[in-house]
Amino acid sequence: MPKFWRKVFLIYLKDLKDEFRTTDHLLSTLVFGTMLVFVFSFALQLVEIGTAQVFPAVLWVSIFFMAILALQRSFAKEQDNGALDALLLASGDRSILFYAKFLFSLTVLLLLEVVVVPLLWIFIDVAGAKANLWFFLGAVFLGSWGLAAVGTLLNGITVQLPGARLLFPILLFPILIPLLLGAILCTQGALVGEIKAVSGWMYLLVIYDLLFTILPLLLFDYVLEG
Amino acid sequence: MTFFVAGYIIVWAVVFLYAAGIQRRQSKLEQELSVLEELVQKRA
Amino acid sequence: MKHGLKSPLFWILTLIMLVNIYVIAFYAPVEKTMGIVQKVFYFHVASAWVGLLALCVVFAASVLYLWKRSERTNNLALASAEIGTVFISCTLLTGPLWAYPIWNTWWTWDPRLTTTLVLWFMYVAYIALQGGSATESRKRLAAVYGIICVVNVPLVFFSTRWWRSIHPVVVTSEGMALTPKMKVAMFLSVGVFSLLYVYLLNIRLKSLDLEQRVKRLKAELFA
Amino acid sequence: MAVKDVLVVKELQKQLGHKQILKNISFQAVTGDLLVITGPNGAGKTTLLRILAGLLPKSGGEVLWNGAELALDHGRVGYISHQPMLYANLTVQENLRFFGEMYGTMGAERVQELLELVGLWLYRLEMVSVLSRGMQQRLAIARALMADPTLILYDEPFTSLDADGREILRQVFEQHRDRSIQLAITHEPQHFAGLTYRHLGLDGGRVVERGYTHA
Numbered sequence: 001m002p003k004f005w006r007k008v009f010l011i012y013l014k015d016l017k018d019e020f021r022t023t024d025h026l027l028s029t030l031v032f033g034t035m036l037v038f039v040f041s042f043a044l045q046l047v048e049i050g051t052a053q054v055f056p057a058v059l060w061v062s063i064f065f066m067a068i069l070a071l072q073r074s075f076a077k078e079q080d081n082g083a084l085d086a087l088l089l090a091s092g093d094r095s096i097l098f099y100a101k102f103l104f105s106l107t108v109l110l111l112l113e114v115v116v117v118p119l120l121w122i123f124i125d126v127a128g129a130k131a132n133l134w135f136f137l138g139a140v141f142l143g144s145w146g147l148a149a150v151g152t153l154l155n156g157i158t159v160q161l162p163g164a165r166l167l168f169p170i171l172l173f174p175i176l177i178p179l180l181l182g183a184i185l186c187t188q189g190a191l192v193g194e195i196k197a198v199s200g201w202m203y204l205l206v207i208y209d210l211l212f213t214i215l216p217l218l219l220f221d222y223v224l225e226g
Numbered sequence: 227m228t229f230f231v232a233g234y235i236i237v238w239a240v241v242f243l244y245a246a247g248i249q250r251r252q253s254k255l256e257q258e259l260s261v262l263e264e265l266v267q268k269r270a
Numbered sequence: 271m272k273h274g275l276k277s278p279l280f281w282i283l284t285l286i287m288l289v290n291i292y293v294i295a296f297y298a299p300v301e302k303t304m305g306i307v308q309k310v311f312y313f314h315v316a317s318a319w320v321g322l323l324a325l326c327v328v329f330a331a332s333v334l335y336l337w338k339r340s341e342r343t344n345n346l347a348l349a350s351a352e353i354g355t356v357f358i359s360c361t362l363l364t365g366p367l368w369a370y371p372i373w374n375t376w377w378t379w380d381p382r383l384t385t386t387l388v389l390w391f392m393y394v395a396y397i398a399l400q401g402g403s404a405t406e407s408r409k410r411l412a413a414v415y416g417i418i419c420v421v422n423v424p425l426v427f428f429s430t431r432w433w434r435s436i437h438p439v440v441v442t443s444e445g446m447a448l449t450p451k452m453k454v455a456m457f458l459s460v461g462v463f464s465l466l467y468v469y470l471l472n473i474r475l476k477s478l479d480l481e482q483r484v485k486r487l488k489a490e491l492f493a
Numbered sequence: 494m495a496v497k498d499v500l501v502v503k504e505l506q507k508q509l510g511h512k513q514i515l516k517n518i519s520f521q522a523v524t525g526d527l528l529v530i531t532g533p534n535g536a537g538k539t540t541l542l543r544i545l546a547g548l549l550p551k552s553g554g555e556v557l558w559n560g561a562e563l564a565l566d567h568g569r570v571g572y573i574s575h576q577p578m579l580y581a582n583l584t585v586q587e588n589l590r591f592f593g594e595m596y597g598t599m600g601a602e603r604v605q606e607l608l609e610l611v612g613l614w615l616y617r618l619e620m621v622s623v624l625s626r627g628m629q630q631r632l633a634i635a636r637a638l639m640a641d642p643t644l645i646l647y648d649e650p651f652t653s654l655d656a657d658g659r660e661i662l663r664q665v666f667e668q669h670r671d672r673s674i675q676l677a678i679t680h681e682p683q684h685f686a687g688l689t690y691r692h693l694g695l696d697g698g699r700v701v702e703r704g705y706t707h708a
Contacts, residue, residue, distance in 0.1 A: 007595055014580070014591050021582045081629075082576035085548055086636065090595035092566035153418070157399070157411045170398055171415060174391040175422050177384075178429040185433065204429055215421065222336050222414050225550060226407050229371050233310035233364040237317065240363070244356045245470060248477050255480045262487045269491075339552075341510065406509050486511050 011100035041123035071151030130193035143183035324354030332416035506553035516698035532695035571642030647677035
């Protein structure tokens with residue numbers, strides 16, 4: 001098992017190095033996310049409902065759209081000149097690839113959120129007096145975890161269908177419904193400081209995350225079989 | 227009453243359209259198949 | 271087996287459908303508070319039932335496909351998903367027709383409604399993944415996605431239900447007692463729709479089979 | 494090496510949809526063998542190699558490595574394809590180091606040794622994306638050898654190699670005889686002239702020709 005995680009970690013480091021060497025994709029995703037946040041808050045401000053009430057919804061819709069761009073990267077970089085085969089041979093186990101790409105996607109997503117979430121907080125002018133910051137961060141983290149796990153699993157599927165890039169969000173959306181529900185309600189509860197009422201949703205997030213982190217162990221061999 | 231009738235019509239319309247679609251595709255395929263079989267016989 | 275107008279199953283099906291319509295229209299009593307509109311309910315529930323049944327078949331066929339890799343199991347999954355979409359569409363379309371006169375709204379975020387809608391999206395995504403060109407990898411990947419979807423359905427249902435039980439419930443679809451005569455009509459509807467599902471599945475499987483035969487012949491001829 | 498590895502392929506079949514790509518392939522090889530596989534397009538050569546690498550599941554038959562099923566976790570397979578299979582945004586050295594660490598076998602000396610062998614030591618700090626196609630192919634050879642392979646699979650390895658590159662590859666064939674089984678598929682058997690090798694002709698998913706050439 002330690003060998004398993006060592007290989008996961010090596011691929012993870014390789015991907016990060018690769019990603020940060022040409023930052024154009026990361027930067028465009030960040031700019032896209034920032035624009036989303038701006039457009040949403042601006043539009044809501046125009047009709048004068050820019051309050052903390054809409055913050056959770058806007059936050060997660062923005063993260064969802066940003067994730068569609070960010071999560072498509074994980075397997076795409078293996079496609080360039082057939083590197084996926086070499087990597088599979090070197091790892092000797094397809095699930096190693098899943099966990100490496102999952103960690104990579106989660107890292108990228110969290111990095112993007114570090115910029116986008118505070119920005120939205122400022123734009124929408126959330127009154128943070130009663131807010132429970134730790135609960136809020138926990139909700140964002142668990143939500144991103146699930147997004148990264150499902151996104152990596154489905155990206156492994158769509159990356160093998162050249163010319164079907166648009167399928168990725170279509171496949172992603174229905175699977176993410178329980179996650180979006182839980183994440184939005186948790187975020188709302190954290191903002192108004194009533195975490196007792198929504199703590200059950202935190203458990204839902206944990207169950208969802210665990211499910212889609214473990215399910216690939218069974219399914220990923222079939223995904224990357226070709 | 228109108229809603230009731232509308233509901234009935236919708237269900238049957240959707241199912242019928244689907245079945246008709248299959249049927250149409252089926253007859254097209256059968257045509258294609260007969261042409262192909264002719265071609266196979268010619269070659270043999 | 272013959273298909274279309276020549277098939278005996280088609281005529282049997284037509285006959286019991288007419289019986290079913292008669293039973294719904296004249297045998298089952300008119301609901302007191304909701305009136306005649308309540309009769310949409312028989313078709314609404316029956317098509318929802320077929321939608322779920324089809325999903326189970328998609329799941330079983332997907333697992334079987336990953337195991338056995340036979341073209342037939344994939345055909346079964348695809349055909350079932352298509353028919354499931356047809357019936358879930360019926361459920362989604364008849365739902366508002368029933369809801370509007372009674373609840374005075376076309377749509378509510380009731381757990382059942384929400385789950386059905388998500389189910390519809392999953393079916394559509396699954397069919398899109400199968401795509402027009404049935405390559406080997408598409409079938410394999412679609413089978414994986416089919417399994418992911420089915421695993422996800424209980425999560426969707428329980429989370430939406432939980433959400434609605436914490437928040438004030440605007441309307442429920444429960445609390446409607448069925449008289450014995452209504453029950454007869456409903457079970458008959460469910461039975462008829464299940465038969466309809468089998469019939470449609472049958473003809474769709476045949477057309478898929480034919481499609482593949484044509485493709486194989488073409489591959490041989492133009493290789 | 495005293496102990497010889499044995500690869501046995503018995504009645505191997507591969508079905509894709511209704512297409513039978515490999516119908517019935519049987520052959521054996523031991524350490525020291527160089528098998529050259531030829532055949533027209535669509536004969537199933539690449540499919541055969543990918544199954545032997547463990548990248549593709551087979552539909553029937555057996556592939557045995559020293560008596561046990563060969564699978565992806567074999568770990569000592571070197572695979573050289575007509576695609577370089579490298580990371581364009583990493584340098585030559587980083588690519589090799591990454592694969593070396595994944596295999597967990599070799600250190601910096603081995604990287605240097607292999608880069609000198611394929612004549613890329615002076616390019617070690619360049620990104621793979623700036624290398625020519627021929628240089629990338631040389632690096633691909635070095636990458637495959639990082640596995641310290643006991644089974645080396647070459648899929649059209651001479652593609653885009655210049656005269657020097659071809660000479661290096663022929664050296665690799667000879668140097669690895671004592672520790673690996675080598676299988677190469679090619680369109681151009683003339684590149685193997687002067688080497689001792691066994692020959693396997695494939696057509697329509699079957700072995701249609703077997704031969705032996707002694708240098």
